[in-house]
Amino acid sequence: MTSTTPADLDGFDAETRVDDEAGLTCPECGAEALYEDERRGEVVCAACGLVDSENAIDPGPEWRAFDADQRNERSRAGPGRTVMRHDRGLGTKIGHQENASLQDRARLSRMRRYQQRATYQPGADRGLAYALTEIKRIGNALDLPDETTETAVQIYRQAREAEFVHGRKIETVAATSVLVAARMQGTPRRLDEIAEASEPGRDQVGATFRKLHRDLELAVPLTAPQDLVAAIASQLDVPGEVERAALDLLDRADGKSLSGKSPASLAAAAIYRAAKQTGHHRNQEMVGEAADVSAVTVRNRLEDLPAEIAA
């Protein structure tokens, strides 16, 4: 593995956007891939991910994606889009020595880079490329849209600039960044899912999440039950009608004593009721399984929802 390109994020249009805006030579890796992110006032290298400035990320609007097509739908309304699209620094190119071992090559190149950087790039650190790879990997494993992965990268950068990575495993911070980004983008993934897709354990990611959340004062929205409906519905193979009815139930339930209850359980209950009332019955056990909660919990959450779907 000596290089990865932004294209393998999702195989989508990434490839074509690597080099626009590029031109300046990166002091770090020599590639002519520096570009300016005018909005955030940083200079980023598309080849090695180097960032020359410290800058807080914009947590962006709290978009939500309501259906199964969310993955393919890349046009979202509102500001913040440019932030997303400007993050093209995902590509990494590490080392070119053919006959050293993988590890040696990686190490050598990192060291070389670090040394250069130390003289005039105090803000960067050698783990970044690895972190980016890791974030992409997790993003792929969890089927997250590009926007989410890119947000994760920004969060990682922010964490790094706050020296949050010091003393922590890169893998852990990377996984945590994905967790946060997924929530912010309305494509939430459970802690278990993140942990499963990454090397550090659940507890570690969880603890890191808390600290990151605190230290960086990130505006991480709670997982909305609505955001989970599509995924659960598709697992159950129920038509869109059910999905829509479930969303309606949840929307009308909003404001009741929903806080504290797990979003998955509420979403499950909504789908259960919606399915039943639209003539697409799925039993509580099945719905619970799809949402990863018990049937008992589905029952209990039914209490929090309106009794009838809209006519």
Next chain:
DNA sequence: ATGGTTTTTACTGCGTC
């Protein structure tokens, strides 16, 4: 660590097919 809350597990009874 603690206490309050939610979720799970396990078990029960009821109605229906």
Next chain:
DNA sequence: GACGCGGTAAAAACCAT
């Protein structure tokens, strides 16, 4: 009898403090 469903009690897990 098997199934879906609703209820309950006790334990476990979670979260804020």
